[in-house]
Amino acid sequence: MSRASRRDFIKIAVAGAAGAALARPALAAGKPITLLHESSFIKTFDEYMQKTLIPAYAKETGVQVTYEVTSVGSLPTRATTVAETGSGADITMNITLMPFLFADKYADVGDIAEEAGKAQGGWYDAGKEGVFVDGKWKGVPFANIGQLMNWRTDYFKEIGVTKFPDTWEELYEVGKKLKAKDHPFGFELGHGFGDNHGWLYPLLWSYGGAEVQPDGKTVSIDSSETAKAIDFARKFFKDCCLEDCLGWTDVSNNKAWMADQISCTNNAESILWFAKRDFPEIAKVTEQSMNPQGPKGRFHLLNAVSHSVYDFSPAKEEARAFLKWMTAEKQLGGWYASADSYYQPLLHGYDNHPMWDVEPRNKPYRDALGSAHLPGWPAPASRHLAESVAKYVVVDMFAKACSGTATKDVIKTAEGQLKEIYKSAA
Amino acid sequence: MAIRSETYASLGRTPRRPFVLSEWVDRGPVFSWLMMAPPILFIAAMVGYPFCYGIYLSLQDRPVAKPGTFIGLANFIKEAHDPVFWQVVANTFIYTAVATVLKMIGGLCLALAMNQHFKFKNIIRALLLLPFIVPTVLSTVAWMWILDPAFSVFNWFLIALGWPKPGPSWLGNPYLAMASIIVINTWRGLPFYGITLLAGLQTVPVELYEAATIDGASSWHRFRYVTLPLIQPIVLIVTLFSVIFTFADFQLVYVLTHGGPQNATNLFATYAFDIGMGGGQLGLGAAVALAMLPALALLIVAITIYLRKKA
Numbered sequence: 001m002s003r004a005s006r007r008d009f010i011k012i013a014v015a016g017a018a019g020a021a022l023a024r025p026a027l028a029a030g031k032p033i034t035l036l037h038e039s040s041f042i043k044t045f046d047e048y049m050q051k052t053l054i055p056a057y058a059k060e061t062g063v064q065v066t067y068e069v070t071s072v073g074s075l076p077t078r079a080t081t082v083a084e085t086g087s088g089a090d091i092t093m094n095i096t097l098m099p100f101l102f103a104d105k106y107a108d109v110g111d112i113a114e115e116a117g118k119a120q121g122g123w124y125d126a127g128k129e130g131v132f133v134d135g136k137w138k139g140v141p142f143a144n145i146g147q148l149m150n151w152r153t154d155y156f157k158e159i160g161v162t163k164f165p166d167t168w169e170e171l172y173e174v175g176k177k178l179k180a181k182d183h184p185f186g187f188e189l190g191h192g193f194g195d196n197h198g199w200l201y202p203l204l205w206s207y208g209g210a211e212v213q214p215d216g217k218t219v220s221i222d223s224s225e226t227a228k229a230i231d232f233a234r235k236f237f238k239d240c241c242l243e244d245c246l247g248w249t250d251v252s253n254n255k256a257w258m259a260d261q262i263s264c265t266n267n268a269e270s271i272l273w274f275a276k277r278d279f280p281e282i283a284k285v286t287e288q289s290m291n292p293q294g295p296k297g298r299f300h301l302l303n304a305v306s307h308s309v310y311d312f313s314p315a316k317e318e319a320r321a322f323l324k325w326m327t328a329e330k331q332l333g334g335w336y337a338s339a340d341s342y343y344q345p346l347l348h349g350y351d352n353h354p355m356w357d358v359e360p361r362n363k364p365y366r367d368a369l370g371s372a373h374l375p376g377w378p379a380p381a382s383r384h385l386a387e388s389v390a391k392y393v394v395v396d397m398f399a400k401a402c403s404g405t406a407t408k409d410v411i412k413t414a415e416g417q418l419k420e421i422y423k424s425a426a
Numbered sequence: 427m428a429i430r431s432e433t434y435a436s437l438g439r440t441p442r443r444p445f446v447l448s449e450w451v452d453r454g455p456v457f458s459w460l461m462m463a464p465p466i467l468f469i470a471a472m473v474g475y476p477f478c479y480g481i482y483l484s485l486q487d488r489p490v491a492k493p494g495t496f497i498g499l500a501n502f503i504k505e506a507h508d509p510v511f512w513q514v515v516a517n518t519f520i521y522t523a524v525a526t527v528l529k530m531i532g533g534l535c536l537a538l539a540m541n542q543h544f545k546f547k548n549i550i551r552a553l554l555l556l557p558f559i560v561p562t563v564l565s566t567v568a569w570m571w572i573l574d575p576a577f578s579v580f581n582w583f584l585i586a587l588g589w590p591k592p593g594p595s596w597l598g599n600p601y602l603a604m605a606s607i608i609v610i611n612t613w614r615g616l617p618f619y620g621i622t623l624l625a626g627l628q629t630v631p632v633e634l635y636e637a638a639t640i641d642g643a644s645s646w647h648r649f650r651y652v653t654l655p656l657i658q659p660i661v662l663i664v665t666l667f668s669v670i671f672t673f674a675d676f677q678l679v680y681v682l683t684h685g686g687p688q689n690a691t692n693l694f695a696t697y698a699f700d701i702g703m704g705g706g707q708l709g710l711g712a713a714v715a716l717a718m719l720p721a722l723a724l725l726i727v728a729i730t731i732y733l734r735k736k737a
Contacts, residue, residue, distance in 0.1 A: 002547070076703055076704065077703050080491075080706070082492050083490060083491040084490065084491065094508060101489070101490050101491060101706040102490065102491045104491050104492050105491045135667065150632075165721070181612055189681065189687070190597075190598075190684070190686035190687050191683065191684035191685050191686035191687075192684065207641070218480075242592070242594040242595075243595040243598050243599075244574075244575050244592075244597065244598040244687070245598065245686045246595070246599070246686070246687040247596075247599070247603055247686055248597075248598070248686075249683070249684050249686070251570075252574075255574065255576075256576065259576050259577070261576045261723035300633060307492075322462035357699030383489045383706055384703075386705045386706050386707075386709075387701065387705035387706075388705075388706070389702065389704070389708055390700045390701055390704030390706075390707075391510060391700065391704030391705065392685075392686075392689070396688045396689060399686075399687060399688045401687050403600070403688065413509060416507075416509065417508065417509070417510070420508060422506060423504075424487070
């Protein structure tokens, strides 16, 4: 090799390296990140993230995002592994109480949440309730997966009811008549994840009951209000519902609905979504309404969904940037719309979004956001509450009463359990 | 003196043989340790470490994602005050005892039947293993349909016999729910018993039966005094395994009832999982899981002692 050719080689090599650096901005743009999410019941929702948002973000910034999907129900287990080992994901989806369990491992994302709130009509109170831990936004609220009343218009019409009853007592009267006509109600009283809490906490609240006081320490389940809610639940179960509800998990009411076995239940929007897809005749006679009200008001359960950035992430800045980008209106609106309205936005800016016109029967899920609370309300969510929920204290209190145990006995048992759980909070 | 001691020193020294690896490996103690090392390391890493970590966790107040605080036996004391914990203890013992007895009796009958000569014996033996082979989650989903009053073949049959509609609520009634999970566990575990006992039966020499027959023994006597004593060690070993598996059962209950209704089917494993993973109380969850250890350990020790005596 002559000297001239050696110099040429160096020139080509330098030019090549510079060209490669320019052609691959990803290397300079930032570290790749992983977003952990629970598989959605609505397939198009996951597809929108994978096929639209992630490629668009890569094109815009060069940052590669991996969308890791866990099976339904296993997100808390996976999140526990990530939090305990300090690796595996940079951003995670949260459901219900996760921000309160993992708060120490989450970065403060108040700047992102507040900016999104300002730009998009402001957050519902429920948005903040789901992520605000010790004065900090430990996640950016995303949505609520509401639990509302699903009812059969044809069966209700048979007894002359065309509008959903406004109070629990009115619903009871309807249920009694429908059970007599072999169209019972089906409300979960077993150990599912959501459809049991979905109606039992709102029922308790609507009669004025609360498991713990707002101080988060004083157990207050033993009250006349709780007793009234339990007495109502007992007669509601006996005279309106299927006996099998006591052993139901979350799949059961969906199965019973599609099998034309029940005329009213409490579920997320998914029940109508699946009926439209697989049982169109049942979908035609499915209507959805807000929960009935009790003597102390009308309430709904907050199944809050949010996103948090792991504080230990080596790509924390990239993760924050992606979360910020994802929460901007341009991206967020499309993502919400990809699931119709299964994920109800917690930003007022979406109250009149065209997504609500795709299926107007879903609109009550939007209207319920103003009265939605986390389990355990009015106490702030905490690790103690998470233990109470995991032990099904409130659910089993109602279920035992429905099985025939005296009201005072079920309250006494629940009180004993709650006092033991909240002992370390006092 | 110096010369003498040098002489002795040189006398004591034998010519050193060069170290040969293959010879060293061939030595009994070395070879046996080499063979045992991988499983020991594996067990230490996969069972020993988690077990010790479990004990460590159970002595702490350790919420998920937070540092733990040593609290001694406070988690166990908290458990003792939890009525659900005692319900879980009772559930687990009932579930294990009834299911094990049913599997033992059923498995023995199955093995005796399979030990006979009949057509398509091999195919039927293979088919009998199906409940054991099918993944538990999958077969449990099938049972979920079987036990759903709207679709249940049992309810259909009972209603045809005049039972009022919609028939029994298998998973809604606490007693029926426990009975249901026991039946499903038995259905799933029966082939394990059956096939293992069948292997035992086939080792019983035919001459013993012939001799007993000549002595005038009836078929019951042949079973009672020849078969049963000879397969007893195998029955004990299978029971040992079965008790451990049943005691720590998780999947069946988790998928079918999640411990409901009202904790009627909650077992140690499902309750510990809910507290640890659902409630984020890793210390308390570990304590619940460890609470099953003394009972299991006692049982294992008792069976092992019995087996040694027999041997």
